[in-house]
Amino acid sequence: MKNTDFEHLYNQLREKYERHEKIIVQAYSSLKKKEQQLKEINANLECKQKELEEINNELYKNNIINQNNNIELSRALSQLKETQSQLVQTEKMASLGILTAGIAHEINNPLNFIMCSHTGLTEFFENSSYKTDNHIKFLLDSLKEGVERTSSIINGLNEFSRNTETTKEECNIHKIIDNCLTILQHTLKHRVIIEKQFYPDNIIISGNSGKLHQVFLNILTNAEQAIENKGNITIKTSITNKNITITIADTGKGIDKAHLKKITDPFFTTKEPGKGTGLGLSITYNIIKEHNGNITFNSEPKMGTEVKITLPIK
């Protein structure tokens, strides 16, 4: 090889090398730049992410506060409804009480006339020649029977005006049910047949007599109102170990499956205004709970409804 050739080759190589070096340096610096940009972008992203997280946190907090507010609001609302329903029912029972107490007093006075006269006449006949007359005896006994029956109805009515908070009164379940039937007598007559399958003995539990009257009045009223034309209401009572069970079944129109869960909600009613306020069962439910009892509903649309109440004896 000639010297010049060698030089030429060297120059060529060198040129090539220098070009490559340049390219590499350029590439390197461009990489560096890119890396720097990436870092910046990354930092920016991190920043954004932090911001987002913060926003997210805040949203979450707000949401919880909102949820809490919602819970509180709906709690307040249901309390309000409850109180309102209690007020309306209390007022209803109070006016029933005032009415019955007034009637009781007005009727007991003339009953007293009859009873005193009966006693006076009995004594008179005892000392007369009619002493053994069967007709006179029958007439006098009938007078007395009439007074006693009326008086026991009046005393039953008086139960509705009781307004005590105790749950330690002696409550005679059969008597309470009979008192309610007396009140409903005029709507039941000739339309609804009442079948009583009572436990043969008295059932006495300790509770609040006035409130238990409300329970059975509400349930019997519902049963009566569910029967459009004619039908039956069957009332069964029984005792197990520590509980008593009362079932009240009607052959009325029944309750829609969709409604079954709501019937004890305050103000839930399917009745036209003036006929129902939707309070009966919500109050009933509360009273049963106060007595540590249980109430369940079984219903078949168009067939009828069975309400079952269990109460502890003590």
Place this chain on the structure above:
Amino acid sequence: MTEHRPKVLYVDDEPINLKLFEINFRKKFDVITANSGPEGLRILENNSVDVVISDMKMPEMNGVTFCETAQKKYNHIRYYLLTGFDSTPEIEEAISRSIVKKCLRKPFNKYEIEEVIQN
């Protein structure tokens, strides 16, 4: 027989009740009647009475007020109410303060009243 015949004052605003009470109890007891609380108080001034039986609801003065007023002057008398009402807080209080011994119910029960008077 020198057995003491109890003297009873019966107070009620219904004239029929007064008459009937007298007819039923005059054989066993000395019965005096009054148609209002104030009238009853006037009678107590001039008669030594053993037992007072009073209606509750009367126009001028109710049974508890009448018994309370009378008891302040005549502490030895036994006071009872005879009422068509279920017991009221006012009556309960009068019983717990020993103003009235017991609250009897209308329609009356002759034997219950006889027992209370003879007691």
